[in-house]
Amino acid sequence: MEPRILPACTLLLLLASVASPPAAADTYEDATADVRMRVLNQWTDAPGAWDGVDVTALHVEEDPSYFHFRIDLVDLSTNEGGVKHDAATYFISFAHGGKLHAAGIFRNILEDAWYANQYEVDPETGSTRWVAPLDGDGSDAEGSAWIRAPREAFLDAHGAPPVRGSAFTDLTLTAMGHGGGATCCVTIEDINRGNMVEAVDTVEAGVYEVQHGGREGQGGLRLTAERPFRASNGGAAVLRYAVEAAYEPGGDATDDNRTFALRAEGVPDGWRVHLPEPLTLAAGGRAELEVLVETPFVHQHGGSDAFDLVLEPDAPDGGAAHAHVALGVHYLEVPQPSGHHPRLWLPSVALGEFNSNLGAPLGNADGRIYLNALEDDPGDEAVAVRMAQWGAGSSEYRLYACLEPGLLMGLDMDVDGTGALELPVSADAPMQGAVSGRIVHLGPGQEMRSCYPGSWGDREATDLATLAGAATDLAAAPRSLEATLAPLPAGDRVPYTPGAQLVLELAVGAYSP
Numbered sequence: 001m002e003p004r005i006l007p008a009c010t011l012l013l014l015l016a017s018v019a020s021p022p023a024a025a026d027t028y029e030d031a032t033a034d035v036r037m038r039v040l041n042q043w044t045d046a047p048g049a050w051d052g053v054d055v056t057a058l059h060v061e062e063d064p065s066y067f068h069f070r071i072d073l074v075d076l077s078t079n080e081g082g083v084k085h086d087a088a089t090y091f092i093s094f095a096h097g098g099k100l101h102a103a104g105i106f107r108n109i110l111e112d113a114w115y116a117n118q119y120e121v122d123p124e125t126g127s128t129r130w131v132a133p134l135d136g137d138g139s140d141a142e143g144s145a146w147i148r149a150p151r152e153a154f155l156d157a158h159g160a161p162p163v164r165g166s167a168f169t170d171l172t173l174t175a176m177g178h179g180g181g182a183t184c185c186v187t188i189e190d191i192n193r194g195n196m197v198e199a200v201d202t203v204e205a206g207v208y209e210v211q212h213g214g215r216e217g218q219g220g221l222r223l224t225a226e227r228p229f230r231a232s233n234g235g236a237a238v239l240r241y242a243v244e245a246a247y248e249p250g251g252d253a254t255d256d257n258r259t260f261a262l263r264a265e266g267v268p269d270g271w272r273v274h275l276p277e278p279l280t281l282a283a284g285g286r287a288e289l290e291v292l293v294e295t296p297f298v299h300q301h302g303g304s305d306a307f308d309l310v311l312e313p314d315a316p317d318g319g320a321a322h323a324h325v326a327l328g329v330h331y332l333e334v335p336q337p338s339g340h341h342p343r344l345w346l347p348s349v350a351l352g353e354f355n356s357n358l359g360a361p362l363g364n365a366d367g368r369i370y371l372n373a374l375e376d377d378p379g380d381e382a383v384a385v386r387m388a389q390w391g392a393g394s395s396e397y398r399l400y401a402c403l404e405p406g407l408l409m410g411l412d413m414d415v416d417g418t419g420a421l422e423l424p425v426s427a428d429a430p431m432q433g434a435v436s437g438r439i440v441h442l443g444p445g446q447e448m449r450s451c452y453p454g455s456w457g458d459r460e461a462t463d464l465a466t467l468a469g470a471a472t473d474l475a476a477a478p479r480s481l482e483a484t485l486a487p488l489p490a491g492d493r494v495p496y497t498p499g500a501q502l503v504l505e506l507a508v509g510a511y512s513p
Contacts, residue, residue, distance in 0.1 A: 011344040011371070011485070011504065012419040025061035025070075028171075028205035032056060032074055038198040050199040051075035052088055053177040058203050060171075064212045064304040065229040065330030067154070067162075069103060069147045071173065077140040088177040090145055093121060094168035094208070097156020101168075102128060103147050105136045112351050113368075114138045116147045117446060132499045133446050135405050151213065152227060161228060163213035163326075171205040212326070219321025220249035220283075221260070223311050229304065231408040231496075232329045235339035236297040241327050243289045245311055247281035257282050261314035262289070265324075268305040270296040278314045291327065299340070300331045334372055336409045337502070341373040342419075346401060346504075347380035368450075370404040371504055384426070387508060396509050400451035403502040411441070411494040411502075413464065419485030421467055425508065427474040433510040435481040437467040441490075444499030451503045459501075464491035467506070474510070481508065 035050045036043060051074035059070040071090050093102040100121035107114050116136025119128040132153065138145035151161045154168075162168070177199045217223065225243045247258065261278040274292040281287060291309060298305075306328025313321055335341040348369045367385035387397035423435055443460035469483030 011346070011421045012342060025059045025068075026208055028058045028060075028173075028203055030055045030057060030201070030203045035199050035201045038200065050177060050201075053175045053199045053201050055173060055175050055201045055203050058092070058173045058205055060168075060205075060208050062151075062210070062212050063330070064306050064326060064328055065151060067149045067151065069149070071105075071145045071175070073143050073145070073175070076138060076143050076145075088175065091174045091176070092147070092172070093174075094171040096154050096162055096168050097166060099155070099157050101154045103134060103149050103153075105134075105138070105145050105147050107138060107145070113450075114145065115446070118149060118153050130446065132444070133406065151229065161213060161224075162210045164210060166210045166213075168208040168210070169206075171208050173203040173205065175201040175203075217311070217321070217323025219319060220247055221311055221321050221323035222246040222248070223309060223323040223325040225309075225325050225327060228326060229306070229328050229330050231336065232295070232331050233335045233338055233341055233409070234298045234300045234331055237295050237329075239293045239295065239329070241291045241293065241309075243291055243309065243325065243327075244286060245279065245281065245289055245323070246286045247283060249283050259314040260311050262291075263310050263312070265308040265310050267307045270298075271305075271307070273307065293327065295329060298331070301335060302331055302333045304328055304330045332405075332408060334374055334405055336407070337371075337373050337403070338409055338411065343375075344371050344373055344403075344504075345375055345377065345380075346371060347374075347377045348383045348385050349379065349381045350383045369399060369401045371401050371502065372404055387506075390507070396507055398508075399506045400453075401504045401506070402448055402451040407441075407500040407502045408496070410496040411464070411491065413487040413491035413494075415487045415489060415492045417487070419465070419487075421469070421481075421483040421485060423481040423483070423506070425474060425479060425481050427510065431474050431510045432471050433474045433481060433508050434471040435467065435469045435483045435506060435508050437483070437504065437506040438463050439465040439467075439485070439491075440503040440505060441494055442501040442503060444497055445501070446499075448501060451501075462490050462494075463488055464494065464502075 032054055035054050038044070054074040055071060056074060057072040059068075059072070061068045069092055088107045089104060090106075091102060091104040093100065095101070100123050102119040102121050103116065104119060105114055105116040114137045116134040118131040118134050120131055121128055134153070135148040136146060154162055156162075156166070213228075223243060223245055225241055228241070230237075230239055245260065247260070257280055259278050259280045262275045264273040264275065267273055272294040274294075276289050276291070279287050279289070295305075306326045308324050309327050311323045313319060337344055346369050348367050350367050367383045369385050385399065387399045390396040390398045421435065421437075425433065425435075427433070441462045441464050442456060443462075445457060445459040448455050465485050465487045467483040467485055469481055472479055472481055
């Protein structure tokens with residue numbers, strides 16, 4: 001008798017308002033059928049084809065905001081005639097500016113979901129430390145997986161993002177899969193990671209030359225920005241960029257105090273840049289600066305706009321010392337909930353036969369609903385999703401949906417207004433039902449696809465709004481449950497935090513009339 005949420009759900013949020021193309025991709029090809037095997041941690045010949053691990057190419061490209069990694073494989077789907085992996089990890093590692101970095105994507109076969117994350121690597125032990133979630137996904141149809149990482153994810157030992165003239169060195173991709181049914185749940189001594197059978201393919205890509213970003217300074221000057229590019233829906237905005245200026249002439253320099261000025265170069269049409277006054281720096285000195293930028297409304301999704309912030313001596317004969325950093329905006333291909341995108345849709349995807357057979361006790365088992373601001377999402381499979389009974393014998397059914405991609409901007413809800421939810425629902429038998437719920441802001445943490453509270457971990461959860469609706473007669477024919485969204489004071493101006501997430505909790509109380 002559990003209710004099912006049908007396609008075409010909408011949620012209206014009351015929100016106030018808050019481009020150059022990627023460089024040509026560098027492609028590193030790899031021979032097929034070169035997968036190696038470990039059985040009981042001993043290398044051996046591969047018994048059959050491991051198409052889901054067999055890499056054919058690694059592609060690296062970038063735009064002013066992001067690095068894009070795409071991994072092409074022989075086959076990610078049925079692998080007929082070969083061996084279907086039951087879990088796989090694709091791990092890209094490299095060195096940049098005195099630090100070791102990594103980006104990895106993992107396929108959870110039980111959820112049929114992909115999880116991408118950023119890591120730092122200990123140079124002495126080789127161990128990895130999780131840093132932040134990244135955007136990533138995979139496609140059986142295309143036989144590929146991809147990761148997108150912001151430029152500031154790969155800061156060098158001095159805290160500067162990758163710039164033109166620098167490089168990712170020792171670039172390596174390692175693909176690893178576990179054999180079907182061969183992953184044991186108890187770690188046995190001398191068996192790698194507790195897996196009795198593992199398949200491994202490695203691509204030694206070597207060096208990637210960085211194509212975008214501000215130029216390195218000279219004469220001891222340096223400019224860095226913690227967040228040099230901001231996500232944008234294309235709405236008019238006032239942006240504040242925190243920039244650090246440093247003067248480290250080195251050698252036996254005795255010129256302890258010099259005055260420097262900032263200028264903006266290549267400012268996009270319609271932008272207004274407000275610069276600080278000239279500053280004086282001693283040798284070895286640093287200064288925190290704020291650059292205020294006003295951007296106009298541009299209904300654009302995809303691409304970037306930027307300008308170069310230049311620091312140089314405030315005198316005609318000041319010499320050749322200078323430093324540059326690029327500051328700009330990246331226009332999101334998938335809009336975020338803000339400004340002129342106040343309506344959220346609830347697309348749905350099926351999770352496959354295995355998950356469907358698990359049944360409702362695990363919740364949301366035959367499909368997954370998520371949130372975004374695309375009315376026509378190409379990834380929407382428009383499937384009806386069963387709500388999970390909230391405890392044995394309970395008359396309440398729940399479902400949780402995450403924003404995808406995650407929260408890439410701040411929120412500014414109109415706390416004096418109200419929004420609305422329309423939820424098409426069907427039931428297997430006549431019953432009464434009323435929908436309630438809330439919108440929750442989660443602090444930084446790893447990327448989630450299953451948004452049930454058990455996966456929140458120790459992330460800070462803040463309620464931003466509540467949902468409440470009247471009881472409605474349900475039947476096998478679709479009916480729409482409606483609810484009013486009431487913003488809470490916490491929803492007024494929620495600042496952007498890297499790795500934050502927005503979750504919709506829906507509860508339907510159902511009983512037989």
